[in-house]
Amino acid sequence: MSSPIWHPFTQHALIPKMTKVDRAEGAYLYTPEGKRITDAISSWWVVTHGHCHPALVEAAREQAGKLDQVIFAGHTHNPAEQLAEELVKLAPEGLSKVFYSDSGSTAVEVALKMALGYWHNIGEAQRQKIVVMEHSYHGDTIGTMSAGERGVYNQAYSPLLFDVETIPFPTPGKEAETVQALEDILTDNQDKVAAFIVEPLVLGAGGMMMYSPEVLKNLKIICEKHDVVFIADEVMTGWGRTGTMWACDQAGIAPDIMCTSKGLTGGFMPLAVTMCQDRFFDAHYSQDRARMFFHSSSYTANPIACAVAYANTGIWKDEPVQERIDTVVKHHTQHLDTLKDNPQFENLRQCGTIAAMDIKVSDQGYLSNIAPQLYDNFQAQGLLLRPLGNTVYIMPPYCVSSGDLNEIYEAITNAPKVLGL
Ligand SMILES: *Cc1c(COP(=O)(O)O)cnc(C)c1O
Numbered sequence: 001m002s003s004p005i006w007h008p009f010t011q012h013a014l015i016p017k018m019t020k021v022d023r024a025e026g027a028y029l030y031t032p033e034g035k036r037i038t039d040a041i042s043s044w045w046v047v048t049h050g051h052c053h054p055a056l057v058e059a060a061r062e063q064a065g066k067l068d069q070v071i072f073a074g075h076t077h078n079p080a081e082q083l084a085e086e087l088v089k090l091a092p093e094g095l096s097k098v099f100y101s102d103s104g105s106t107a108v109e110v111a112l113k114m115a116l117g118y119w120h121n122i123g124e125a126q127r128q129k130i131v132v133m134e135h136s137y138h139g140d141t142i143g144t145m146s147a148g149e150r151g152v153y154n155q156a157y158s159p160l161l162f163d164v165e166t167i168p169f170p171t172p173g174k175e176a177e178t179v180q181a182l183e184d185i186l187t188d189n190q191d192k193v194a195a196f197i198v199e200p201l202v203l204g205a206g207g208m209m210m211y212s213p214e215v216l217k218n219l220k221i222i223c224e225k226h227d228v229v230f231i232a233d234e235v236m237t238g239w240g241r242t243g244t245m246w247a248c249d250q251a252g253i254a255p256d257i258m259c260t261s262k263g264l265t266g267g268f269m270p271l272a273v274t275m276c277q278d279r280f281f282d283a284h285y286s287q288d289r290a291r292m293f294f295h296s297s298s299y300t301a302n303p304i305a306c307a308v309a310y311a312n313t314g315i316w317k318d319e320p321v322q323e324r325i326d327t328v329v330k331h332h333t334q335h336l337d338t339l340k341d342n343p344q345f346e347n348l349r350q351c352g353t354i355a356a357m358d359i360k361v362s363d364q365g366y367l368s369n370i371a372p373q374l375y376d377n378f379q380a381q382g383l384l385l386r387p388l389g390n391t392v393y394i395m396p397p398y399c400v401s402s403g404d405l406n407e408i409y410e411a412i413t414n415a416p417k418v419l420g421l
Helices: 054-064 078-090 104-121 142-147 155-160 175-188 213-225 247-251 278-284 303-318 321-339 370-380 402-418
Strands: 023-025 028-030 036-039 097-101 129-133 165-167 193-198 229-233 257-260 272-276 345-351 354-359 391-394
Touching (some): 036 402, 054 303, 078 303, 097 278, 104 193, 104 257, 129 142, 129 175, 142 155, 165 175, 175 193, 175 213, 193 213, 213 229, 321 402, 354 402, 391 402
Parallel strands (some): 129 193, 193 229, 229 257
Antiparallel strands (some): 023 028, 028 036, 257 272, 345 354, 354 391
């Protein structure tokens, strides 16, 4: 009998059988038959310290027996309060308010609503436009798809997507054009733009496209000049992914609003936060109920998820997390260096713990047939790697060993030959 489950981003006709995973530990997944799979993409970019970290397991266990769930309107609890205090300390300067939700997409929706609500409530309701960067990904809900790159993955829903202004991706050598494009859009739409939203330093789902902290900094400066809300979508880049706690840190900037989710619980539970400056909260603070922030989800600030996220902040304090990150960074750099003269790879790039490269083929793009072939090839070798078109990337949990990375890079190096490319 076929399964009743409809899987995400999966063409069932091409993948009739799912890989069943029974348990996980550190950088490894295990099938019921006991086969070990190295999780080289951190289970869709979420796992930071490794699977089933004992401190997170314990936090979940303890909280589950105490308070499972409670309405968060008009109510509060210790896990949410303790976590919020830690987040304000950890976040870039000025992000003093924490709004909880449950996924990266929701965190972005909340950020956009905060920005629009802010302008509406301070009497500048004409500021409605959103400016985005080409090739961005902010989620799969209608609002976040609107802010993201348009393509085959959202074509059917395009009638529902709202219009945005788009600046080009800052390809190397053309950074000035991107910065100028933002300046031009904000000048041409004076007092009409609500916010600019961007993935800092790395555009993840867009193909692990990377750009410099200088560009990020310049984009922030332009937003400041035009009084446009700068939203950093750190859903993927946060929690050390790019080598620093936040990607924004490398540009020396603090966003006006920041979204974070994937690494927030160490990849253990679904949870997200949108952090903002006081002014967004203040603009909604009133005796008038019509001015409150109209957003919630049933599981807002789920106590178990918050307890796990709080335990995650403990791991950052108690364990040498930055050292582990630095080690992964160093290994990536060494491996990429040995690949740089290999004619079958191009656009080798790295940002912190994320390494990516394009396999030279004529069949490119997200629907490229090369991706499933690569996926199968890696899977047969016990490696979970999920190429984006002809882009292969490695985004491991920080506990990954140098031996694991050797295996991963060896498999990637051999892949073009094995597949006869
Ligand atoms: C994954 C991702 C999202 C969406 O997060 P979900 O939890 O999958 O909804 C948003 N923005 C970025 C940059 C992401 O990488």
